[in-house]
Amino acid sequence: MAREVQITFDCADPAALAAFWAEALGYRLQDPPAGFESWDQALDAFGVPPEKRNDRSAVIDPEGSGPRLFFQRVPEGKQVKNRLHLDVRSAPGLEGEARMAALEVAAERLVSHGAARLRRQEPAPPLEAGYIVMADPEGNEFCLD
Numbered sequence: 001m002a003r004e005v006q007i008t009f010d011c012a013d014p015a016a017l018a019a020f021w022a023e024a025l026g027y028r029l030q031d032p033p034a035g036f037e038s039w040d041q042a043l044d045a046f047g048v049p050p051e052k053r054n055d056r057s058a059v060i061d062p063e064g065s066g067p068r069l070f071f072q073r074v075p076e077g078k079q080v081k082n083r084l085h086l087d088v089r090s091a092p093g094l095e096g097e098a099r100m101a102a103l104e105v106a107a108e109r110l111v112s113h114g115a116a117r118l119r120r121q122e123p124a125p126p127l128e129a130g131y132i133v134m135a136d137p138e139g140n141e142f143c144l145d
Contacts, residue, residue, distance in 0.1 A: 007068075014057040014073055020114055022059040024113070028062050085142050090102060103131065106132075118141065119132070
C-alpha cells in the first residue's frame, strides 16, 4: 500500500520559506480550515497569540499530486550540509546545452526570490546530465535537475 508523504522543513521563518518553496515549485499556500476566510481568522478562533502565528506554514501542489511541504520554526539554525535534499526538475527532456541553459534560467529566477547559487556540475555523459546546486533562503541545499 502506497503512503502519502509530507516533507517537513525545520526553519527560522516558516512564512518566508513557505513562500520561497511555493514559488520554486509552483505550489500555493494551504487554505485555512473550512469555515474560515483567512488564516488570521482561524488563528484568532483557535486562540493563537500574534507572536506564535509564524511558527508553522504549509504549501500544497495545486494539482494535488505532489507532497505537502510543512515548515516549522525551530530555535537552532542549520548546522551542516543536508543529508536529504530536493531535486527540482527544471529541464525535463532536455539535454546538453539546452538543458544547462534551462537550468540557468531557473537558477536566476530563484536567486531573485532569495536562493543562493552554490555550484554548477557540467554534463559528463553517459551518466551525468548536469545540474546546479542551490540553497534556499535558510541555506537548505537543493538541486536544479
